[in-house]
Structure formats: structure tokens, C-alpha cells
Amino acid sequence: MTSPGEFELIQRHVLKSLSGERDGYDRFACADAGVELGPGDDGALLVPTPGHRLVVSTDTSNVDVHFPADAPAHAIGHRALAVNLSDLAAMGATPRWFTLALTLPEADTAWVDAFAEGLHALAHRHGIALVGGDITRGPLSIAITVMGEVPIGQALMRHGGADGDHLLLTGPLGGANAGLKAWQRGERDCKTSALAAYLYPVPRTRLGERLRTCANAAIDLSDGLWADLSHLCRASGLGAELSVPDSAYAPSLASLDANERSQAFWHGGDDYELLVSVAPARLGEAHQAAAALGHELIYIGKLSAHTNAIDGGPDNPGGWRHFGETS
Ligand SMILES: [Mg+2]
Incomplete structure (x- = not known):
């Protein structure tokens, strides 16, 4: 004391x-x-x-x-x-x-x-x-x-998403969760990419500033893709049809089994990448804005008029899954 x-x-x-x-x-x-x-x-x-x-x-x-x-x-x-x-x-x-x-x-x-x-x-x-x-x-x-x-008038908000908007990630997900697991296993070399992703997340402020003129909606991925995408969909009154490519998974997830990998990707959280929704007509502008900062936006699907449900999510990649009325 x-x-x-x-x-x-x-x-x-x-x-x-x-x-x-x-x-x-x-x-x-x-x-x-x-x-x-x-x-x-x-x-x-x-x-x-x-x-x-x-x-x-x-x-x-x-x-x-x-x-x-x-x-x-x-x-x-x-x-x-x-x-x-x-x-x-x-x-x-x-x-x-x-x-x-x-x-x-x-x-x-x-x-x-x-x-x-x-x-x-x-x-x-x-x-x-x-x-x-x-x-x-x-x-x-x-x-x-x-x-x-x-x-004035340029703030990105969760409720701005429109039917048909592309859903884009500013970077791959799951790395921070792999880092947390590595820490819990006793690994202490903070320079490894997994531990760095967990202990030293990089906030995407410059990317957010660039995207504010071409994205319709945005959220940062603190709680995991499933939870945060659900927040964005609910706020926009929409659902989503996903088609997630392998490049959306952090490379450090490669060593995990399929269940752990899926868990870390969808529910791990702490990655602090952005999820943005961009109208098809503004995609060129968004990709250029990201490229100017050395980023590549990762396409994971589209917003859809099907409310309160996501198709192509975890556990049930071939079917719609409801995320309910409240979180
Ligand atoms: Mg947030």
C-alpha cells in the first residue's frame, strides 16, 4: 500500500x-x-x-x-x-x-x-x-x-449504409486475437506480428479522414466483425450478404484449427481496422484513397435490403443468420 x-x-x-x-x-x-x-x-x-x-x-x-x-x-x-x-x-x-x-x-x-x-x-x-x-x-x-x-456534413456514421453498398475492411482480421492467445500461452516477444497486433494496434485515422468523403457508413472493429457488422446493419436498417475471401484472415491465423480460426476472425475483436460501406459509384475513389496511404481495401460482401440478417457469416456460411433487434 x-x-x-x-x-x-x-x-x-x-x-x-x-x-x-x-x-x-x-x-x-x-x-x-x-x-x-x-x-x-x-x-x-x-x-x-x-x-x-x-x-x-x-x-x-x-x-x-x-x-x-x-x-x-x-x-x-x-x-x-x-x-x-x-x-x-x-x-x-x-x-x-x-x-x-x-x-x-x-x-x-x-x-x-x-x-x-x-x-x-x-x-x-x-x-x-x-x-x-x-x-x-x-x-x-x-x-x-x-x-x-x-x-460539417462529412462525419461517417453507422446509419449511413445503403442497399447494395460494398462492405470493405481496411485490413485483415483476427491477428489481435491470435496475439492475445499467444500472450496467454506465455509468449513475450512483442516484436512478433501476432503480439504486436494485440499490444500495438494501429488506429486508421488517416484512412478514416480520406474515406469520409466517399464512404456512406463506417464502424471500427473493436468487438469483432460479427458484432460490429451487426451494429452497422442495424443502424442502417439493412442486412448483409457476405463472401469473405481468404485475404481477410490475418496470416497469423494460419496455424490455428478451423474452429479457432473462425472464432478469432468473427468474434475475436481488438483489431481496430475499419469496416466501411461504399456505394458502387464511389468504389474507385475509395480504393484510390486507400492506395494513396499504402492500404488495400478488402471486399467482404454487400449491404442488402434483407433486414436484421447476415448471409455468409460464421457457423452457417450457406444461410441467413439473424442478429436480432438488439445487441
Ligand atoms: Mg467504436
């Missing part, structure tokens, strides 16, 4: 680490950070871009629920921000600012430094500035609120 005095020390250290003093990181270095007043007062003053909507999203990562207690602190910092950036990507938003509420069980400065390093490295890559935070004591938990911007 940490004494109050010790916790004050860690609090000072965390603030120092998070402000970037320790490693020279400048959280406002990204051009046009739009911060009139940063941390230090009772609140931050931010300057939204005229003609844009602010997109706000919150996600909490709890120890032993969302990540293993013995995961590297650097990866925990990366992942906590990545899952939030992924929601901005799904809305087609440009990342701008974030706040952090960090709950720590003990005064471990080495842990905090590694955590801050993972967090800052990703924040820097995506041009998002930390504008406030709060540190408390308790079981390890990281709550992050991200704010992004999107030109």
Missing part, C-alpha cells in the same frame, strides 16, 4: 512524465494545436476550427479486463490511446485533443515513464495533444477522452 506522501510524489512524477518534461516531448508541438490554455488551470481552452463539428469519444481500459496485468507499460499506454483514436477514425475525424484520467495502484516511476512513452509516441504520430488529466489511486485503469474534428 502506498502512503499519501508517496502518492503525492508519484503524482508529481506522473504529471512531469505526461507533460513530456522527462523525454523532451512537446505535446503542443503538432502544428496548429488549437490550445489557447493548456493544463494548469481548472480547464483547458480549446479553439475548434470554424466550419467543423467536434467529435468526442471516451473509452476506459481496466487491468485484467481490457489488458493483462503483466502487459508492458509502454504497450498499455499505446493501446489505451489507440482504442480511442480508432473511434475518431471510424467517424472520419481528424484527431485534435485528449484528456486522461489515470488510476494507479502504486508509486512505480519506471512503470509510469514507460507508459507515458508509449502514450506520447502514438499521440505525436497522430497529431493529438494532451490538454488535461487527473491522477487517482486504485486498481490500474486508464480513461481517455479524445476530441477530433470533421467538416
